[in-house]
Amino acid sequence: MNIGPYALANRVLVAPMAGVTDRPFRQLCKKLGAAYAVSEMVTSRRDLWDTLKTSRRANHEGEVEPIAVQIAGTDAAMMADAAAYNVARGAQIIDINMGCPAKKVCNKWAGSALMQDEPLALAIVQAVVAACAPHGVPVTLKMRTGWSETHKNAVRLARAFEGAGVQMIAVHGRTREQGYKGLAEYDTIAAVKAALQIPVVANGDIDSPEKARDVLTYTGADAVMVGRAAQGRPWIFGEISHFLETGTHLAPPLVAQVKRLLLEHLLDHYTLYGEFSGVRTARKHIGWYVKSLPGGADFRAGMNLLESCEQQLAAVADYFDGLQARMERVPGSLAARSSPDQARQNTEDQQEQQEQQQEEAPL
Numbered sequence: 001m002n003i004g005p006y007a008l009a010n011r012v013l014v015a016p017m018a019g020v021t022d023r024p025f026r027q028l029c030k031k032l033g034a035a036y037a038v039s040e041m042v043t044s045r046r047d048l049w050d051t052l053k054t055s056r057r058a059n060h061e062g063e064v065e066p067i068a069v070q071i072a073g074t075d076a077a078m079m080a081d082a083a084a085y086n087v088a089r090g091a092q093i094i095d096i097n098m099g100c101p102a103k104k105v106c107n108k109w110a111g112s113a114l115m116q117d118e119p120l121a122l123a124i125v126q127a128v129v130a131a132c133a134p135h136g137v138p139v140t141l142k143m144r145t146g147w148s149e150t151h152k153n154a155v156r157l158a159r160a161f162e163g164a165g166v167q168m169i170a171v172h173g174r175t176r177e178q179g180y181k182g183l184a185e186y187d188t189i190a191a192v193k194a195a196l197q198i199p200v201v202a203n204g205d206i207d208s209p210e211k212a213r214d215v216l217t218y219t220g221a222d223a224v225m226v227g228r229a230a231q232g233r234p235w236i237f238g239e240i241s242h243f244l245e246t247g248t249h250l251a252p253p254l255v256a257q258v259k260r261l262l263l264e265h266l267l268d269h270y271t272l273y274g275e276f277s278g279v280r281t282a283r284k285h286i287g288w289y290v291k292s293l294p295g296g297a298d299f300r301a302g303m304n305l306l307e308s309c310e311q312q313l314a315a316v317a318d319y320f321d322g323l324q325a326r327m328e329r330v331p332g333s334l335a336a337r338s339s340p341d342q343a344r345q346n347t348e349d350q351q352e353q354q355e356q357q358q359e360e361a362p363l
């Protein structure tokens with residue numbers, strides 16, 4: 001699959017998740033088999049571009065190309081400015097967020113809320129494409145199936161966006177109104193794919209190689225995008241792409257490999273955020289890595305009290321050394337999802353994801 005001039009190595013992409021898919025996490029996912037990852041969204045509000053949060057999000061040092069930046073906002077001229085600003089800072093692809101319920105920007109809801117105002121959504125796309133075209137930068141877009149069950153306008157909008165020059169569209173199979181409730185549906189994604197010439201990416205609830213294969217077959221989409229299932233399991237991208245290519249499963253990673261990956265992830269994370277913020281924001285990642293592992297819940301509770309990088313690294317190393325004495329490999333994705341620790345965790349997580357997404361929106 002291609003996005004403009006960029007050819008992707010496989011059909012498995014990382015879904016943008018504010019507060020999660022920062023540069024260390026994206027790099028790890030790409031190293032472990034994701035063909036492509038979009039940055040966490042950057043606000044179109046110029047007054048916030050110099051904040052620490054936005055400058056961290058716009059830092060692409062060492063990032064594997066193509067560098068794709070997602071922008072969020074509600075005003076066409078401001079979105080065009082934001083696109084130009086990010087292109088000047090190294091973005092090779094600009095992605096427009098019409099996929100998640102982003103916080104209010106300039107007293108209006110951005111992200112998927114834009115799907116309710118079709119003329120404004122199209123004006124934004126046209127302005128961003130006009131700002132990117134002189135630099136040869138492709139514009140992509142992420143959307144939901146519609147505003148609500150009775151207003152599923154993804155196909156109409158996607159056609160208009162393609163006409164305006166968008167070069168790839170990712171569709172999350174839920175409406176804005178649904179949030180993360182219920183199950184993703186893939187009929188609308190199939191309809192979008194059938195209506196367009198440009199690549200279409202299917203997203204929503206893809207959590208195993210088999211599910212990825214089934215969604216690709218059902219929708220005819222060019223690729224899948226995986227979000228929540230990659231939290232604490234960044235190797236899922238390699239597992240899925242291997243299965244799609246060969247029809248066989250990779251063995252789950254060795255406990256020793258996961259220990260090494262997580263320690264490297266943490267070091268990279270501390271480098272970007274510094275000790276105070278780094279230790280605190282790393283807790284959720286560590287929690288995701290261990291949540292389906294024996295003793296993971298207790299370890300997570302104790303680990304949340306540690307306040308220095310050194311203590312956090314030592315605790316993680318000790319936990320995995322102990323685990324290695326009990327098992328050689330971490331459980332595979334299906335086993336992990338049905339473990340007793342996991343069952344309890346899933347309900348808590350759904351709630352947490354919703355809250356986190358609101359919190360981590362661009363402001």
Ligand SMILES: Cc1cc2nc3c(=O)[nH]c(=O)nc-3n(C[C@H](O)[C@H](O)[C@H](O)COP(=O)(O)O)c2cc1C
Binds near residue numbers: 017019041142225227
């Ligand atoms: C914590 C969190 C943050 C998210 N942030 C964004 C975002 O910044 N931009 C966006 O387009 N979608 C965002 N999303 C939506 C995801 O990209 C994806 O569409 C959604 O999680 C469904 O895919 P999944 O079932 O594979 O997780 C976010 C989702 C989560 C859980």
